[in-house]
Amino acid sequence: MSTHYDLIAIGAGSGGLSIVERASEYGAKTAVIESGELGGTCVNVGCVPKKIMWYGASLSHSLDDAQDYGFEVTRGKLDWQKLVAKRDNYIGNITDWYQDSFLSDRGIDLIRGFARFVDNTTIEVDGKIYTADKIVIATGGHPVIPSHVPGAEYGITSDEFFNDLDERQPQKVVVVGGGYIALELAMLMNALGSEVHLLHQGRTMLRKFDGMLRRALRKQLDDDKVFINDNAMIDRVERLNNDKLNIFYDDGSSIGNVDSLIWAVGRRPNTNNIGLENTDIEVNDDGTIPVDDEERTNVSHIFAIGDIIGKAQLTPVAIAAGRRMGDRLYGNKPSRKMVYDDIATVMFTHPPIATMGLSEEAAREQHGDAVKTYTTDFVPMYHSLTRHQVKTHMKLVVLGEEEKIIGCHMIGTGVDEMMQGFAVAIRMGATKQDFDDTIAIHPVSAEELVTMR
Ligand SMILES: Cc1cc2nc3c(=O)[nH]c(=O)nc-3n(C[C@H](O)[C@H](O)[C@H](O)COP(=O)(O)OP(=O)(O)OC[C@H]3O[C@@H](n4cnc5c(N)ncnc54)[C@H](O)[C@@H]3O)c2cc1C
Numbered sequence: 157m158s159t160h161y162d163l164i165a166i167g168a169g170s171g172g173l174s175i176v177e178r179a180s181e182y183g184a185k186t187a188v189i190e191s192g193e194l195g196g197t198c199v200n201v202g203c204v205p206k207k208i209m210w211y212g213a214s215l216s217h218s219l220d221d222a223q224d225y226g227f228e229v230t231r232g233k234l235d236w237q238k239l240v241a242k243r244d245n246y247i248g249n250i251t252d253w254y255q256d257s258f259l260s261d262r263g264i265d266l267i268r269g270f271a272r273f274v275d276n277t278t279i280e281v282d283g284k285i286y287t288a289d290k291i292v293i294a295t296g297g298h299p300v301i302p303s304h305v306p307g308a309e310y311g312i313t314s315d316e317f318f319n320d321l322d323e324r325q326p327q328k329v330v331v332v333g334g335g336y337i338a339l340e341l342a343m344l345m346n347a348l349g350s351e352v353h354l355l356h357q358g359r360t361m362l363r364k365f366d367g368m369l370r371r372a373l374r375k376q377l378d379d380d381k382v383f384i385n386d387n388a389m390i391d392r393v394e395r396l397n398n399d400k401l402n403i404f405y406d407d408g409s410s411i412g413n414v415d416s417l418i419w420a421v422g423r424r425p426n427t428n429n430i431g432l433e434n435t436d437i438e439v440n441d442d443g444t445i446p447v448d449d450e451e452r453t454n455v456s457h458i459f460a461i462g463d464i465i466g467k468a469q470l471t472p473v474a475i476a477a478g479r480r481m482g483d484r485l486y487g488n489k490p491s492r493k494m495v496y497d498d499i500a501t502v503m504f505t506h507p508p509i510a511t512m513g514l515s516e517e518a519a520r521e522q523h524g525d526a527v528k529t530y531t532t533d534f535v536p537m538y539h540s541l542t543r544h545q546v547k548t549h550m551k552l553v554v555l556g557e558e559e560k561i562i563g564c565h566m567i568g569t570g571v572d573e574m575m576q577g578f579a580v581a582i583r584m585g586a587t588k589q590d591f592d593d594t595i596a597i598h599p600v601s602a603e604e605l606v607t608m609r
């Protein structure tokens with residue numbers, strides 16, 4: 157194996173794999189260094205295992221719905237080990253494919269091990285030295301466990317949730333947090349039959365999301381009997397001889413016999429221990445790496461993409477950044493730059509949330525009275541026969557006389573698959589009139605988006 161490359165990426169997650177893929181397609185000699193599993197967070201402990209579990213949890217809801225449609229089915233018992241084993245087998249196939257096809261077909265070298273900078277152009281991995289004309293830092297991030305809470309280390313994060321819980325489904329779960337990961341895990345475990353307690357510790361759940369989404373999701377959590385404690389703070393955690401946990405709150409209350417305490421209170425960038433102190437690369441106080449509009453650090457041949465730059469922490473963002481960087485650096489396409497605004501995202505709760513652009517609150521703060529909204533809520537036809545009657549809520553946030561759409565927010569069955577197409581139109585500058593002029597498809601929930609008044 158060579159030791160000098162045109163480009164080396166550190167980290168074979170969504171960002172690192174995409175830059176070596178695109179660069180190698182233009183003929184660059186590339187290598188990617190990975191200390192863990194190929195595919196990084198998304199494939200191994202993020203989007204992919206989460207989405208498989210989300211499908212499982214959706215089926216659990218569908219079993220209730222099937223009865224309401226007249227089927228004589230009973231919920232039965234979930235074989236947790238089977239679900240987890242099949243999920244992990246699927247992931248194993250993806251990581252094998254990365255190694256056997258994706259990298260080898262493109263002639264990309266895989267260097268296994270933990271990379272550290274020796275200086276601005278040299279990287280050391282397990283005592284071996286590698287150099288490159290261009291280096292891309294794509295080391296992602298890791299979930300945090302608060303250090304100030306005695307016994308907090310008895311809890312787990314999303315990493316261990318996906319890596320370690322292969323034997324038994326935790327029956328009693330406490331999830332701490334109010335963002336993507338907390339809500340996705342809380343709702344999937346609730347649907348799979350666990351008793352779930354959600355703790356916000358005085359913070360606002362889904363703080364930056366449109367209030368309509370926050371209120372609708374909260375109602376659903378309450379309807380689904382997720383036990384929510386908005387204000388109590390965890391004071392300490394004790395582990396019992398049977399490995400269960402007792403969790404004590406600052407208000408004197410406690411919860412006992414907990415199988416899993418899941419911390420979902422945010423992630424930190426992986427910039428520690430990678431030898432940045434041996435380089436001239438600037439690092440922000442929060443550990444993220446500042447980059448310009450070409451994802452270039454202050455050292456001109458070193459770049460950073462993905463979660464490490466602290467912008468939208470999403471797989472398609474890391475992938476798009478890597479591909480566009482490859483186009484710019486080796487494909488003579490200088491204008492292929494990232495735009496980090498107006499990125500559509502889906503939160504895989506039950507029902508899912510899909511959102512893009514400004515919330516009504518943020519839009520009014522920025523544009524005042526020039527903002528107008530269109531909203532609708534309805535029981536979608538699917539739920540017209542079910543006992544749960546889960547409502548769908550939609551909101552369009554529009555700006556000015558021309559009513560340019562600057563925000564689109566939805567929660568309800570099927571919105572996860574609805575958003576992508578509308579995202580194209582909104583990114584192209586669609587107005588409310590454009591939506592109105594689009595003939596609806598009937599009968600689908602999405603038709604409400606083009607018929608709102
Ligand atoms: C539970 C969860 C669910 C998620 N769900 C979604 C979702 O549904 N949709 C979505 O778009 N996003 C989702 N995300 C976010 C998404 O996973 C990340 O945005 C994405 O993985 C970021 O890619 P990355 O390349 O920046 O980093 P990563 O994917 O984290 O890859 C970084 C890689 O670098 C390696 N590495 C780190 N340091 C070194 C070193 N010094 N030497 C060698 N290798 C190193 C790591 O082992 C890792 O493999 C989810 C995240 C989590 C945690």
Ligand SMILES: NC(=O)c1ccc[n+]([C@@H]2O[C@H](COP(=O)([O-])OP(=O)(O)OC[C@H]3O[C@@H](n4cnc5c(N)ncnc54)[C@H](O)[C@@H]3O)[C@@H](O)[C@H]2O)c1
Pocket residue numbers: 302332333334335336337338340355356357359360361362363420421422423468469470501502503504
């Ligand atoms: N479906 C998806 O696309 C998806 C799914 C999961 C994660 N992600 C990405 O990964 C990122 C990280 O997810 P995340 O959920 O870890 O972070 P997040 O920033 O979305 O949420 C962290 C939450 O923890 C809360 N919090 C912080 N400290 C706390 C404390 N001490 N006690 C209680 N709550 C506390 C915050 O108020 C916030 O609600 C997301 O921002 C998102 O970009 C995306």
